[in-house]
């Protein structure tokens with residue numbers, strides 16, 4: 001377990017897609033997740049599989065007139081990106097790249113993976129109903145045939161194929177606790193091996209630690225998901241812009257608490273399973 005080019009932290013859909021793309025490109029990948037293998041695919045497995053696409057054949061078939069320009073206007077209506085000192089720089093870069101992707105290669109790339117779409121486009125995140133305000137001013141919610149599991153399946157299959165051909169090592173029950181840093185560069189991860197767990201998909205698993213690990217790689221990609229089940233963190237991060245409600249409900253699995261984004265970086269050194 002030493003010669004990986006990239007460590008991917010989190011085996012939800014983002015982690016599976018990243019792992020597949022990296023392994024397709026010939027990289028050796030170590031994929032780590034704190035949950036048992038039963039939960040491979042993360043939240044996306046539970047999702048509706050609704051996909052944001054712009055000016056698709058499905059939209060045109062329904063008579064929906066869409067364009068990249070209109071989608072960007074809608075995006076700006078919500079995001080605004082009006083903070084000073086370039087604070088919105090990366091969020092804006094990401095948004096522009098994503099709108100490009102959704103208006104361009106995304107649909108064909110998914111179709112080549114075997115993802116099919118229900119030929120009726122929904123209108124999620126509808127917002128204010130016009131192109132001047134927030135939200136989608138036209139329907140853009142393309143539902144995957146087979147919903148969430150139908151979306152996860154081809155990516156999971158591809159990662160499993162790469163596990164067989166030796167490009168990917170996947171270690172469930174490996175929770176990353178620290179990103180390791182040397183001379184300003186992330187060089188690896190350190191974490192805890194959690195006790196084996198037989199809980200079902202999405203159920204809360206134990207946090208009993210049975211061992212520790214440390215792995216290094218040229219690059220570390222963090223795909224550790226959101227914070228939907230961590231009400232304290234939601235309140236803490238939300239406070240700047242809204243008054244968090246006293247009572248909340250969550251549609252996410254219990255482990256969607258992001259134990260990764262707020263990790264302190266630690267100088268590399270010491271070793272266990274390196």
Ligand SMILES: Cc1cc2nc3c(=O)[nH]c(=O)nc-3n(C[C@H](O)[C@H](O)[C@H](O)COP(=O)(O)OP(=O)(O)OC[C@H]3O[C@@H](n4cnc5c(N)ncnc54)[C@H](O)[C@@H]3O)c2cc1C
Pocket residue numbers: 009010011012013014015032033034035039041042043044045046047048049050051052174175176177223224225226251252253255256258259260
């Ligand atoms: C009911 C429901 C319906 C939804 N419907 C839609 C929809 O129709 N369309 C849409 O676009 N989105 C939808 N979503 C949202 C979408 O599913 C999620 O945004 C997406 O799946 C997140 O994927 P992810 O890989 O980023 O994160 P996750 O799926 O949360 O995966 C993150 C992974 O990282 C692991 N992890 C976290 N911390 C660590 C750590 N420290 N060490 C090791 N591993 C760690 C977790 O165990 C998890 O497996 C829905 C969500 C839900 C819950």
